[in-house]
Amino acid sequence: TAQEHCTKMVFLLQPNSNKAERFDYVMEYLKKMAGTEYVGFSNATFQSEKETGDRNFAIGYYLKEKKCFPKNANMIAALDFYFQLCSIEVTCESGSVMAATLANGGICPITGEQVLSAEAVRNTLSLMHSCGMYDFSGQFAFHVGLPAKSGVSGAVLLVVPNVMGIMCWSPPLDRVGNSVRGIHFCQELVSLFNFHNYDNLRHFARKLDPRRQSLDDRNKSVVNLMFAAYSGDVSALRRFALSAVDMEEKDYDSRTALHVASAEGNVEAVIFLTETCKVNPHIKDRWGNTPLDDARQFGWDGVVSVLTEYQRMYPCSSESQSETEDQRKLDTLKVVV
Structure with missing residues (x-):
């Protein structure tokens, strides 16, 4: 699942640094991805995540029992860092720039800076495509066919590779924690435009394709x-x-x-x-x-x-x-x- 991937990856981020240095390292990356737009931190969300993160602790102990972590790794410290990362705030504007950076091969469209390597972008989009929408990820990949990441705030970050990035926000959630209207928007988008991964770019005349140059x-x-x-x-x-x-x-x-x-x-x-x-x-x-x-x-x-x-x-x-x-x-x- 996405939670398992995230829990394991936090061990690999600046492993020889302290908590503050690791958090600053990630924040600096996110700010570069967002260009000049807002990226902040919510301490209230952080405290809430720690108090209600029983599922994350369960996953952590399960992964530890299966020896998925490096030797001498502090699982509790890693989870604490993970909860911090879950409490980072963005707006629709800054989230859309982050999505656009992923769509643009790691180059931020606002600053023109190469923030991420092409390989990192490919791996990130692959993860988003396979497990970015919680338990709805399989159906989303089938019906929408684009990499996306949702959050329990009601946000959905959608990437159309080599075209654009989108962040939409609507708080009402479905039973698995995804924005109801956000998913509906994504479905309507691919019904109108030729953006699904497996849409035919040459012979699908019923859909619009902004990538086709006339x-x-x-x-x-x-x-x-x-x-x-x-x-x-x-x-x-x-x-x-x-x-x-x-x-x-x-x-x-x-x-x-x-x-x-x-x-x-x-x-x-x-x-x-x-x-x-x-x-x-x-x-x-x-x-x-x-x-x-x-x-x-x-x-x-x-x-x-x-x-x-x-x-x-x-x-x-x-x-x-x-x-x-x-x-x-x-x-x-x-x-x-």
């Missing part, structure tokens, strides 16, 4: 990218880069985001596109102008300085460009992080 979607992506460059919205540009958007996409005039940012004098956007995304500064629009030509035409000296220095370091030959193009696209996400 020509209209690509056109909207180009327009949004250009408007972000036009307004100097570096946060939007960073979101596009983290979403694996090609930062060298061209509009109908063969102009890139770097052309637009340079023509508008948006220095910070130009710096992000060059230093972080490593876009090609030599691309010419339909009139034969490079981004540097646009910056000079409109008299943006700051942008001219940045682009001149960047072009000096950027490989100029077509052979060098073709060799580095694929590597640039692969490295963009890493550089953003």
Whole structure:
């Protein structure tokens, strides 16, 4: 069960540290997963968990009898630590960011930090899929087909891998301790969208699939990218880069985001596109102008300085460009992080 997994895993967290250091270690991880959102601790919940945790003590003694714990392990101390972890508080906002971090391969979508390794995310989602919904886990895996974790507060944390994370909250619980409306929401979600693990992504025409890109979607992506460059919205540009958007996409005039940012004098956007995304500064629009030509035409000296220095370091030959193009696209996400 999930409780058995958690009880055993708490022994492996910073085994040579004291209680306070172990708790701070976990809290730091959770805060990184939540980006800038709220993560707190409820002492009242902690005391209540300790007083009513007879089932957890029973599981602990059962696992101890089966020699599941390392030698010299203090089971009572481990359970005390487990009750502390059960008393950590989040909001729907911070929980959704945590879910999104798991959906995003361990990269927090708010800060762009690589919080968890890809292997850790895979193992976590596997556990959530198999035992995250208490005794309802099997039915949930069958009907919803997505990794999730519920809590007796009425919260349900749902992960759609490579798409998004969701946290919903509704206190009325069913007989096994899951949110009634939370489960209903998850079921309605997969009935509308092609998110179930075993939905056919090609031929299931009755469901919507946000992951499938159409020509209209690509056109909207180009327009949004250009408007972000036009307004100097570096946060939007960073979101596009983290979403694996090609930062060298061209509009109908063969102009890139770097052309637009340079023509508008948006220095910070130009710096992000060059230093972080490593876009090609030599691309010419339909009139034969490079981004540097646009910056000079409109008299943006700051942008001219940045682009001149960047072009000096950027490989100029077509052979060098073709060799580095694929590597640039692969490295963009890493550089953003």
